[in-house]
Amino acid sequence: MPMETCIFDAYGTLFDVTSAAREAASEDGFEALSDHWRQVARDWREKQLQYTWLRAVTDDHADFHKVTGDALDWALEAAGLDDPALRDRLMQLYGELVAYPDVTEALQALKDAGRATGILSNGSPEMLQEAVASAGIGRLLDHVLSVESVGVYKPSFKVYDMVGRAFGGQRRDVLYVSANGWDAAAAAGYGFTSVWVNRAGQPMERLPWTPAHVLSDLSGIPDLAASI
Structure with missing residues (x-):
């Protein structure tokens, strides 16, 4: 049937959850991301999923926008990228995957x-x-x-x-x-x-x-x- x-x-x-980092890396002003976008995309996604699971098992829910932002903060720090404008642009692009x-x-x-x-x-x-x-x-x-x-x-x-x-x-x-x-x-x-x-x-x-x-x-x- x-x-x-x-x-x-x-x-x-x-x-495609990698498209935000890939797109930002090609834009003027975010050249520092060009050598790191694959790492950032990977870490961002992995932390995003980990945080959903941890929040689920600890009964401490926050919406996906909050979780996605927290995961991005971790990924950017891990890559040594401290740029509020880049963070804002990546979050914007995540809405346009x-x-x-x-x-x-x-x-x-x-x-x-x-x-x-x-x-x-x-x-x-x-x-x-x-x-x-x-x-x-x-x-x-x-x-x-x-x-x-x-x-x-x-x-x-x-x-x-x-x-x-x-x-x-x-x-x-x-x-x-x-x-x-x-x-x-x-x-x-x-x-x-x-x-x-x-x-x-x-x-x-x-x-x-x-x-x-x-x-x-x-x-x-x-x-x-x-x-x-």
Whole structure:
């Protein structure tokens, strides 16, 4: 039976989280970043995720904008970059992250096939609204769901519960797509039919659950949704 509901993680799955640092490094006035942008992008993302997990397990929630700013501060200090203007520009660019080239085509194919689509993300509503508008994909999404509705970050099952409330149906009938291996694994543990979009060619996470499918990008999602 085809999957009628297809849910996507946002950051790293639809939106390229390295694009903010890459773009800033090419701009006048931020030449100091040019030799460090890859390190900054990597550290920024790693700390961002770590802080969401730590806040979740300690029950000390702050929205994703706060967490993203804290992670950026750590990454810039680690790179020896003390420039308030650079920080401001990077935070601005994070709201305008570049969508991966395969995003619009995959979402369009799903909508053309009559499938329901949505985002389930750690991002705050404002951040997600900005990113979706910047990418021009709002018309291709039925719901954009933020963890702010439940006040805890993934992989809490409270987050995955939001999909059923918004779309209805059974867990197994949701195709859940994430480029974050831990997220795809946790979604499988929750009961979704999960897909890990392994963009970086990483090893499988050593967790109790395994995604049902592994792809290298989003181009195969429409056919997969039709064939399951």
